[in-house]
Amino acid sequence: MVVVLEKGVTPREKEAVRAFLTDRGFQVREVAGEEETILGAVGSGQVDHREVEMQPGVARVVPITKPYKLASREFKKADSVxxxxxxxxxxxxxxxxxxxxxxxxxxxxxxxxxxxxxxxxxxxxxxxxxxxxxxxxxxxxxxxxxxxxxxxxxxxxxxxxxxxxxxxxxxxxxxxxxxxxxxxxxxxxxxxxxxxxxxxxxxxxxxxxxxxxxxxxxxxxxxxxxxxxxxxxxxxxxxxxxxxxxxxxxxxxxxxxxxxxxxxxxxxxxxxxxxxxxxxxxxxxxxxxxxxxxxxxxxxxxxxxxxxxxxxxxxxxxxxxxxxxxxxxxxxxxxxx
Amino acid sequence: MVVVLEKGVTPREKEAVRAFLTDRGFQVREVAGEEETILGAVGSGQVDHREVEMQPGVARVVPITKPYKLASREFKKADSVxxxxxxxxxxxxxxxxxxxxxxxxxxxxxxxxxxxxxxxxxxxxxxxxxxxxxxxxxxxxxxxxxxxxxxxxxxxxxxxxxxxxxxxxxxxxxxxxxxxxxxxxxxxxxxxxxxxxxxxxxxxxxxxxxxxxxxxxxxxxxxxxxxxxxxxxxxxxxxxxxxxxxxxxxxxxxxxxxxxxxxxxxxxxxxxxxxxxxxxxxxxxxxxxxxxxxxxxxxxxxxxxxxxxxxxxxxxxxxxxxxxxxxxxxxxxxxxx
Amino acid sequence: MVVVLEKGVTPREKEAVRAFLTDRGFQVREVAGEEETILGAVGSGQVDHREVEMQPGVARVVPITKPYKLASREFKKADSVxxxxxxxxxxxxxxxxxxxxxxxxxxxxxxxxxxxxxxxxxxxxxxxxxxxxxxxxxxxxxxxxxxxxxxxxxxxxxxxxxxxxxxxxxxxxxxxxxxxxxxxxxxxxxxxxxxxxxxxxxxxxxxxxxxxxxxxxxxxxxxxxxxxxxxxxxxxxxxxxxxxxxxxxxxxxxxxxxxxxxxxxxxxxxxxxxxxxxxxxxxxxxxxxxxxxxxxxxxxxxxxxxxxxxxxxxxxxxxxxxxxxxxxxxxxxxxxx
Amino acid sequence: MVVVLEKGVTPREKEAVRAFLTDRGFQVREVAGEEETILGAVGSGQVDHREVEMQPGVARVVPITKPYKLASREFKKADSVxxxxxxxxxxxxxxxxxxxxxxxxxxxxxxxxxxxxxxxxxxxxxxxxxxxxxxxxxxxxxxxxxxxxxxxxxxxxxxxxxxxxxxxxxxxxxxxxxxxxxxxxxxxxxxxxxxxxxxxxxxxxxxxxxxxxxxxxxxxxxxxxxxxxxxxxxxxxxxxxxxxxxxxxxxxxxxxxxxxxxxxxxxxxxxxxxxxxxxxxxxxxxxxxxxxxxxxxxxxxxxxxxxxxxxxxxxxxxxxxxxxxxxxxxxxxxxxx
Incomplete structure (x- = not known):
């Protein structure tokens, strides 16, 4: 999951989001640019993305894993015959x-x-x-x-x-x-x-x-x-x-x-x-x-x-x-x- | 059902459409104007409208009865309470x-x-x-x-x-x-x-x-x-x-x-x-x-x-x-x- | 921009994606989890996201900045009156x-x-x-x-x-x-x-x-x-x-x-x-x-x-x-x- | 235009609809069945269909002429080349x-x-x-x-x-x-x-x-x-x-x-x-x-x-x-x- 933070996010808010995520089983890494800051949350944590989106200081959340596995090309490269x-x-x-x-x-x-x-x-x-x-x-x-x-x-x-x-x-x-x-x-x-x-x-x-x-x-x-x-x-x-x-x-x-x-x-x-x-x-x-x-x-x-x-x-x-x-x-x- | 005929419909085609409908239990009446001719088909006949639409000479078919009855205001005027x-x-x-x-x-x-x-x-x-x-x-x-x-x-x-x-x-x-x-x-x-x-x-x-x-x-x-x-x-x-x-x-x-x-x-x-x-x-x-x-x-x-x-x-x-x-x-x- | 890499991405592909992005003015940081790896690309670079999506080894690209600025709440907190x-x-x-x-x-x-x-x-x-x-x-x-x-x-x-x-x-x-x-x-x-x-x-x-x-x-x-x-x-x-x-x-x-x-x-x-x-x-x-x-x-x-x-x-x-x-x-x- | 009347339409309402239409240049013919009655309105009259639809006793109005003429197959049978x-x-x-x-x-x-x-x-x-x-x-x-x-x-x-x-x-x-x-x-x-x-x-x-x-x-x-x-x-x-x-x-x-x-x-x-x-x-x-x-x-x-x-x-x-x-x-x- 990628958590895009708001431009005016406070350090306190950022910490709270980070804690919210680690608390739910994610490892969190920050990527900060001039215009935007994002938190990359990976690992086996589980949470409804909309809930993260409603934390103060969060602009948007982007899921990164596909919800299906067995049906995916990644699971099976060759065509099923x-x-x-x-x-x-x-x-x-x-x-x-x-x-x-x-x-x-x-x-x-x-x-x-x-x-x-x-x-x-x-x-x-x-x-x-x-x-x-x-x-x-x-x-x-x-x-x-x-x-x-x-x-x-x-x-x-x-x-x-x-x-x-x-x-x-x-x-x-x-x-x-x-x-x-x-x-x-x-x-x-x-x-x-x-x-x-x-x-x-x-x-x-x-x-x-x-x-x-x-x-x-x-x-x-x-x-x-x-x-x-x-x-x-x-x-x-x-x-x-x-x-x-x-x-x-x-x-x-x-x-x-x-x-x-x-x-x-x-x-x-x-x-x-x-x-x-x-x-x-x-x-x-x-x-x-x-x-x-x-x-x-x-x-x-x-x-x-x-x-x-x-x-x-x-x-x-x-x-x-x-x-x-x-x-x-x-x-x-x-x-x- | 209302059957709108094509502008260039031939008398023979018109007759065939009329026969097709009466054959399936409808009474048919013609309404002819300068620009368009329609056939009104009423009664207890049954047919898929799309089938009529594919008869030669037919431009379009318009169903006129609502498909639901018991749920309609016409069936029951007062609000259900x-x-x-x-x-x-x-x-x-x-x-x-x-x-x-x-x-x-x-x-x-x-x-x-x-x-x-x-x-x-x-x-x-x-x-x-x-x-x-x-x-x-x-x-x-x-x-x-x-x-x-x-x-x-x-x-x-x-x-x-x-x-x-x-x-x-x-x-x-x-x-x-x-x-x-x-x-x-x-x-x-x-x-x-x-x-x-x-x-x-x-x-x-x-x-x-x-x-x-x-x-x-x-x-x-x-x-x-x-x-x-x-x-x-x-x-x-x-x-x-x-x-x-x-x-x-x-x-x-x-x-x-x-x-x-x-x-x-x-x-x-x-x-x-x-x-x-x-x-x-x-x-x-x-x-x-x-x-x-x-x-x-x-x-x-x-x-x-x-x-x-x-x-x-x-x-x-x-x-x-x-x-x-x-x-x-x-x-x-x-x-x- | 967040670049989600495919599960089977090779080190060579990952390097190529990274080079592609830095070449276009982005700073790139990697966030790797057990199941997925993402690249966070921030800075003032410019590229059509779909183009990045078509690089080998890339699963998906997620834009993170809103395309409008002057119309946004972030630009102006108070209601316009x-x-x-x-x-x-x-x-x-x-x-x-x-x-x-x-x-x-x-x-x-x-x-x-x-x-x-x-x-x-x-x-x-x-x-x-x-x-x-x-x-x-x-x-x-x-x-x-x-x-x-x-x-x-x-x-x-x-x-x-x-x-x-x-x-x-x-x-x-x-x-x-x-x-x-x-x-x-x-x-x-x-x-x-x-x-x-x-x-x-x-x-x-x-x-x-x-x-x-x-x-x-x-x-x-x-x-x-x-x-x-x-x-x-x-x-x-x-x-x-x-x-x-x-x-x-x-x-x-x-x-x-x-x-x-x-x-x-x-x-x-x-x-x-x-x-x-x-x-x-x-x-x-x-x-x-x-x-x-x-x-x-x-x-x-x-x-x-x-x-x-x-x-x-x-x-x-x-x-x-x-x-x-x-x-x-x-x-x-x-x-x- | 075809005007479908409501089941419980009164004779007075029906007359009013008929007058409304002839008043606007249409010739009107009635087609009555057991379950439904329709008025076929043909000729060169002009009216917004939705207006007819709002007359008392009218269930629905169905336009029958296509709004385009020069672009239609009826206007020109052969493919334009x-x-x-x-x-x-x-x-x-x-x-x-x-x-x-x-x-x-x-x-x-x-x-x-x-x-x-x-x-x-x-x-x-x-x-x-x-x-x-x-x-x-x-x-x-x-x-x-x-x-x-x-x-x-x-x-x-x-x-x-x-x-x-x-x-x-x-x-x-x-x-x-x-x-x-x-x-x-x-x-x-x-x-x-x-x-x-x-x-x-x-x-x-x-x-x-x-x-x-x-x-x-x-x-x-x-x-x-x-x-x-x-x-x-x-x-x-x-x-x-x-x-x-x-x-x-x-x-x-x-x-x-x-x-x-x-x-x-x-x-x-x-x-x-x-x-x-x-x-x-x-x-x-x-x-x-x-x-x-x-x-x-x-x-x-x-x-x-x-x-x-x-x-x-x-x-x-x-x-x-x-x-x-x-x-x-x-x-x-x-x-x-």
Whole structure:
């Protein structure tokens, strides 16, 4: 921690700040210039920085250690690479996960799986327990949906990923799911993070609508600290003042997170934009910005989809997306999985 | 729903849009001007507006019904007023809820309760299960903390309010808690909303960091639709680009929500600002803007508090806050409870 | 500046960073702990912090000096207090400035001045050169409007304030205007700031829609550095994701700016909310949060106003606002001017 | 305009709203459903929507005409394509504009021009009048800088673009500049827009930090309404809560603006990110999202640049960027100019 002192700080105040810090386990060294004086406080002390900031004579406090460790590049220099069944996540592979917003029926998810696999997708997504902003909307098929999904995944050789919305669902979902997805609204549902961390299975952690990159990595830290090893971060747009699109994909977050963390980063252009027409340009943008893969919504008949139809690709659009990714991949020195 | 057609819309496209809508249960009427043509679609039809927006010839779609009903002023004209033990919430009373961020020990919560009650507070707050952004921070005393809190509340004749962070905690907490608090990070934890709605006890619903007023009222709608009757909305600051304060209290949300909804609205100046010095000015601002009460953090020795010390008031500051509210109350035609 | 080094920094990298800094005029001292090492760089050196951040072995750079000086509390401990004609700004006075959005005619501005003065307002506002988001909207009466305004101000003994939108207008406006207003959209129109600074007359500087508090104070610094002495800061709402209100008044900015700077701070509840019904609660909130005054829009017949009618108070509402401020003033230890 | 009436609206209120609207030149038609009633108001009437919203019985008002006309796709279906000297903007060409943040000397700008032209850039950028947030920072070389820039452009056959910060500068700049640039902070400097519109030369209009897409297009409308024909829109990042990057490039704005308007759209990844390492990934992302070109900062020795060094590319990075764009261009069906 660095403590910047006020210009007019008195010797007595300075001593009091120093004592306050050593009292809490810090070693303190002074750096005095013509214009400013700072105290560098290092060591294993613990204190809320805002409390130091309120001591007389203190102008400002600057934390210097990152709050996350296990998720940081400093902890692990090399990119995390792991396998989910036959699919390799991270490293030099570009992975496309796709499927409908919600599992609607056995036929629908089988048809979706066929579309995904035929075009070159390698993992199947689909919601069984849907977090809906309205209590009056379709809430998903539940366990029945999970069963259909597993069947579809197995038939087409694809692992399945689906969203979990409450800790107690782990037990029901365990038998059906290869990757647990934590939705944006639950990114800081710490009870869920603890339970999923302990479960040890791969987790896709979506960025919260108003989560800073640091908070996002702290949520990953929760999972890692409780036992998880294989985590996929997923940028899906943040909330800004612009309302034309549902959210604003924070394209810079991709190179930033790749620098700060060893964890793979995906992009969800469907939720980021909310509009089918923008899914391809924004998804491709994510790839060239350095993402390790995409997760997108596709449906045989989007206008008839039970939810999120407007942001769901037609099968032909999905095929085009995959072909475009193939063309772009050399620029980012990757291969399509 | 209002469907604005493009200027160059063809008769064939217009017919197709009309058919699309009637097919989905709407009655459609056309309003044509010199510059623009709109279709008004009313009735009990159901469709995702974005899907209509993508039909050829459609420029824009405008929803006209509010997504929430039970929470709206239209559903209930008069202010909701209800009692929690001896405390009347809503109506012409100004209510101050206070206590420490976290219950730390039996002595601490008893001392806090004494401070709160002596100064004129009428309900006791305190956290037993703490949602912390770092997995390495103090996570609360759990059930032990609840027990101490209940004892403190009973001794000083104050109902108690505490945060719940997972659905399964309802059973443990039921015996100790008068009002359940849903924190900002869980405002859209729909599983938690369903369970608490069914529980039927009063709930304080904090606004999410990036929740629009409409989403906040939709979360209240979840509670109401699942059985809750007594809900307190609580504005606690939203996330903006300004980082000097922890969050930015959306002061206008108070008159806005009072207009849109019959539910009482509180303000939490402690979390909104994150800094003790600002709690009083911002809290008083909330009162004159029309809030029904405040929830604030107070502690006998804030610098030694286990969490959130910097935003916690000293006992003398809390007393001053209550005296100031007393003076302001006639301006808003209220009495301090 | 504080330079936080990476954990794995090599001695050679550390030396290079040190050389880089001393080469640019800094004195450098090292503070080494178990977990982290920092370099404190003080003195009169100059470098873009981001450049240091990109040196190998550097984890992060933290600036420690505030970029503004003349506007800071450190430069001037006591509140700035100054007079504009008979009106004292700052100190223990609460000042209400009011008038129409735009000067529409001689009769209208005279009638407005009468309303303002009768109710207790002490300065007259009104726009002659209007910055409008649409090129097709009413752009103001120009110099004719200024003439009417001056006449109205003189008749009722009130100084006048009006917005300036381009540097060359200073010459025309100089003879009519007591306080120049810089609108939110021009807060970083540096050419305008330079010219107005040199003019030496009082300036009200509105906060930009997306300006941080630091950027706002830097804009004030421009005025001060170019010669201005009497500056009124004016909070008028920032842009956030919430769209129900036109902008979101950042209520916390008031105590924050009063702490960081000696300059008086006003609140403009009319532009912050955009809706007449919210002007009174939000304006009063500004006062109890510590503002030195308000600037509000009032018109004899708001629905017929040439611009901004919906956010303009009726005369009776304005009178009520003044009466309420009178009641509140003891809480903030002020008197209504 | 669509006027949504309240559920409990009385016949008398409904009549009053209807009269209010017809009185202001609208034709009004009613659309009544079971749950809601709306009034469609079309024609050439003029009123502030918020004023209608405040009439008794009105729940909400929805504008249906876009406020901009000349900038819209409806006004002009085909993409705007125009030439600046030998450079074709828009259509199937990808254009790269590059140069230093500021012109520092004759040698420097000549060297920059050489780097730009050699690598495949076709237009030269450079600042002569710099808008700086601090009054104490380097403010540019002024007319001297313009002269050097023109010389450099002519020697390498490249048109030049530079920023204008005040209306009166048009006269000095006219002889040196091919394209005027309006910076983000001046996007709503309406006096500047009027003067530049009348000048008739090509203009690059950067998006304001907190400007919605609609406001950005309205600023373009100002230019067009005052006579400009050749406008380049430039996305350069918006302000959000995320502070890791200087701004957040709104990647979705590119496909959105291409849909709403016929004007070409460029991306400025240097200002959007503020960090050299992110310029390439974010710039490429802009291209695949559909941008017509990029404007980037490059310098022979970025760490010694007079301003914005940290976001300025090294010559080798700039060459790599151009090569990557070459590879990507087929995906977006374009050719590099």
């Amino acid at each position: 792991f396998s989910v069944g036959p699919v390799k996540i991270g490293g030099n592979r570009l992975v496309v996960i796709a499927g409908p917003c919600a599992v609607e029926s056995r036929e629908q998810i089988l048809e979706c799986a066929d579309i995904v696999a035929s075009a070159g997708g390698v993992m199947l997504r689909g919601g069984a327990f849907k977090p809906r902003t309205s209590p009056y909307s379709f809430q998903g098929l539940g366990e029945e949906g999970l069963r259909y999904m597993k069947e579809a995944g197995e038939r087409y050789g694809m692992p399945v990923i689906t969203e979990i919305v409450a800790p107690h669902q782990v037990e029901i979902m365990r038998d059906y799911v290869d990757v647990f997805q934590i939705g944006a609204r639950n990114m800081q549902n710490f009870e869920l993070l603890k339970v999923l961390g302990a479960e040890g299975r791969p987790v896709m952690l979506k960025r919260g609508l108003s989560a800073t990159i640091e908070e996002w990595l702290m949520a990953a830290e929760y999972l890692l600290a409780h036992g998880a090893e294989d985590i996929i971060l997923c940028e899906r747009g943040i909330r800004t003042f612009e309302t034309y699109t549902r959210n604003s994909l924070d394209i810079s977050s991709i190179p930033v997170v790749k620098k700060l963390s060893h964890l793979p980063v995906f992009v969800d252009p469907s939720h980021a934009t909310g509009l089918r027409d923008q899914v391809i340009p924004v998804g491709l943008a994510g790839i060239v910005a350095g993402a390790d893969g995409l997760i997108v919504e596709v449906h045989p008949d989007p206008p008839r989809a039970a939810s999120d139809g407007p942001q769901t690709l037609y099968p032909e659009q999905f095929e085009k997306l995959l072909r475009d990714i193939e063309v772009l991949s050399p620029v980012v020195e990757r291969e399509v999985a | 209800f009692s929690v033990g001896p405390v009347k919430i809503g109506g012409n009373r100004l209510v101050v809820i206070a206590g420490p961020c976290a219950v730390e020990s039996r002595e601490q919560i008893l001392e806090c309760a004494d401070i709160v009650a002596s100064a004129g507070g009428v309900m006791l707050r305190g956290g037993a299960f703490k949602p912390r952004t770092s997995p390495y921070s103090f996570q609360g005393l759990g059930e032990e903390g609840l027990r101490y809190m209940k004892e403190a509340g009973e001794r000083y004749g104050m109902p108690v309010i505490t945060e719940i962070v997972a659905p399964h905690q309802v059973e443990i907490m039921r015996d100790y808690v008068d009002v359940f608090q849903i924190g900002a990070r869980n405002m859209q934890n729909f599983e938690l909303l369903k369970v608490l709605g069914a529980e039927g006890r009063p709930v304080m619903l904090k606004r999410g960091l990036s929740a629009t007023i409409e989403e906040w009222l939709m979360a209240a709608e979840y509670l109401l639709a699942h059985g809750a009757e007594d809900i307190i909305l609580c504005e606690r600051g939203i996330r903006t680009f300004e980082t000097y304060t922890r969050n930015s209290l959306d002061i206008s949300s108070i008159p806005v929500v009072k207009k849109l909804s019959h539910l009482p609205v509180f303000v939490d100046p402690s979390h909104a600002t994150g800094l003790r010095d600002q709690v009083i000015p911002v809290g008083l601002a909330g009162i004159v803007a029309g809030a029904d009460g405040l929830i604030v953090e107070v502690h006998p020795d804030p610098p030694r508090a286990a969490s959130d010390g910097p935003q916690t008031l000293y006992p003398e500051q809390f007393e001053k806050l209550l005296r100031d509210i007393e003076v302001l109350s006639p301006v808003v035609e209220r009495e301090v409870a | 100054f007079s504009v004609g008979p009106v004292k700004i700052g100190g223990n006075r609460l000042v209400v400035i009011a008038g129409p959005c735009a000067v529409e005619s001689r009769e209208q501005i005279l009638e407005c001045a009468d309303i303002v003065a009768s109710a207790g307002g002490v300065m007259l506002r009104g726009g002659a050169f209007k910055p409008r988001t649409s090129p097709y909207s009413f752009q103001g009466l120009g110099e004719e409007g200024l003439r009417y305004m001056k006449e109205a101000g003189e008749r009722y003994g009130m100084p006048v304030i009006t917005e300036i939108v381009a540097p060359h207008q200073v010459e025309i406006m100089r003879d009519y205007v007591d306080v120049f207003q810089i609108g939110a959209r021009n807060m970083q129109n540096f050419e305008l700031l330079k010219v107005l600074g040199a003019e030496g007359r009082p300036v009200m500087l509105k906060r930009g829609l997306s300006a941080t508090i630091e950027e706002w104070l830097m804009a004030a610094e421009y005025l001060l550095a170019h010669g201005a002495e009497d500056i009124i800061l004016c909070e008028r709402g920032i842009r956030t994701f919430e769209t129900y209100t036109r902008n979101s008044l950042d209520i916390s900015s008031i105590p924050v700016v009063k702490k960081l700077s000696h300059l008086p701070v006003f609140v403009d509840p009319s532009h912050a909310t955009g809706l007449r019904d919210q002007v009174i609660p939000v304006g009063l909130a500004g006062i109890v949060a510590g503002a030195d005054g308000l600037i509000v829009e009032v018109h004899p017949d708001p629905p017929r106003a040439a611009s901004d009618g919906p956010q303009t108070l009726y005369p009776e509402q304005f009178e009520k606002l003044l009466r309420d401020i009178e009641v509140l003033s003891p809480v903030v230890e002020r008197e209504v001017a | 125009f030439s600046v000297g030998p450079v074709k903007i828009g259509g199937n060409r990808l254009v790269v504009i590059a140069g230093p943040c500021a012109v520092e000397s004759r040698e420097q700008i000549l060297e920059c021009a050489d780097i730009v032209a050699s690598a495949g850039g076709v237009m030269l950028r450079g600042g002569a009048f710099k808008p700086r947030t601090s009054p104490y920072s380097f403010q540019g070389l002024g007319e001297e800088g313009l002269r050097y820039m023109k010389e450099a452009g002519e020697r390498y056959g490249m048109p030049v673009i530079t920023e204008i910060v005040a209306p009166h500068q048009v006269e000095i700049m006219r002889d040196y500049v091919d394209v005027f640039q309006i910076g983000a902070r001046n996007m709503q400097n309406f006096e500047l827009l009027k003067v530049l519109g009348a000048e008739g030369r090509p203009v690059m209009l950067k998006r304001g930090l907190s400007a919605t897409i609609e406001e950005w297009l309205m600023a373009a409308e100002y230019l067009l309404a005052h006579g400009a024909e050749d406008i380049i829109l430039c996305e350069r990042g918006i302000r959000t809560f995320e502070t890791y990057t200087r701004n957040s490039l709104d990647i979705s704005s590119i496909p959105v603006v291409k849909k709403l308007s016929h004007l070409p759209v460029f991306v400025d990844p240097s200002h959007a990110t503020g960090l050299r390492d992110q310029v390439i990934p974010v710039g490429l992302a802009g291209i695949v999202a559909g941008a017509d070109g990029l404007i980037v900062e490059v310098h022979p020795d970025p760490p010694r640049a007079a301003s914005d060094g940290p976001q300025t590319l090294y010559p080798e990075q700039f060459e790599k960027l151009l090569r990557d764009i070459e590879v990507l261009s087929p995906v977006v069906e374009r050719e590099v100019a």
